[in-house]
Amino acid sequence: MKIAETPQPPYYAVIFTSIKSDNTKGYDAMSDKMIELVTQQKGFLGFESAFNEIGITVSYWTDEAAILAWKTNVAHQAAQHKGIHQWYTSYAIRVCKVERAYSFGM
């Protein structure tokens, strides 16, 4: 996992913060599949994730239409359903417009 290399703003970020349940059967395989699919999505720019007490995954997108297309992707919707009914006890999703960005050492 690296810091995502993204273009100059503006672009979009989706911050997905989650707490997993004890029943994570099938999670890793689905996660791998979703990463494979999302990287093929039009407008996908990259993602970053880290997990310990909570999980944080931030995905970056060119625009809101690209985010909506991924949200309604059939395979992704199946994963969302499993997420709500099995893997997560809670999560928050925040859709954001990145207005300014700077970096060091990249």
Add this chain to the structure above:
Amino acid sequence: MKIAETPQPPYYAVIFTSIKSDNTKGYDAMSDKMIELVTQQKGFLGFESAFNEIGITVSYWTDEAAILAWKTNVAHQAAQHKGIHQWYTSYAIRVCKVERAYSFGM
């Protein structure tokens, strides 16, 4: 660490993604101090963080003026200086306007 409880959008998020150096001496104490200080800042709404290969900390704010006030806080600037010169090999900071948000199980 919990999922931050934030108001209805719009509000702001600062996504701080980092990779640490091998020299993390003093980091934990400074991190604790910064958390103590930031929670007293006007306009601070909460934060979430997770660390493994990379670190992701997302802080939430009422508006950009609150973010700028924290950025220029003298104690925080000392921490930023140590961050660049000692603790981090690289980082990215993205300032975002949260436009939509939804959650499950909160």
